[in-house]
Amino acid sequence: MKNRTRAYYRHQRRRVIEKKLDIVRHLWGKDEADPIPHPFIVNPGKLAKAKLHCSCVMCKYEKHFNISKHTVVSKLAVMQQEVDEYWSEE
Template identity: 60%
Template sequence: MKNRSRSYYRHQRKRTINRKLEIVRYAWGLNKAEDSEHPFITHPGKLSKAKLNCSCKMCKYEKHYDIPKPNVKSKTDLMQQDIKEYFYE
């Protein structure tokens, strides 16, 4: 493990906080003037370890409407094909 200075860790923390703060401001639509009471805006240090997961129906369409992912669908199709071949031969 490399010996890194405090300034390196401060820089990395500040970089991740700023990236997540931009996501909060532009993707979630929160601004300083409008939603100054939101904890991520008033205390941006909370974003250093926060996960910005979104579970809305628009972002997790497959999950909410039980649509299988493409890799799962292809595997089930192959399994169905093998079953048909086995029973019809």
């Protein structure tokens, strides 16, 4: 394991917080100008460990339009091929 300095960990934490704050501000539409600001904007340090789950159509395209992911499609194709081989042997 590498010996990393406090500065490295501070940099990584700050980078993650800024990335998530950008999501809160631009995708969720929350700002400091709101009458009741979002708790993440008041205390951005909470974003270091917070999970920002987005279920919008843009982020969960496959879910909203019932499109199977490539990994699922390829696994189903392999399974179908195995079944076809099994039945063709008889």
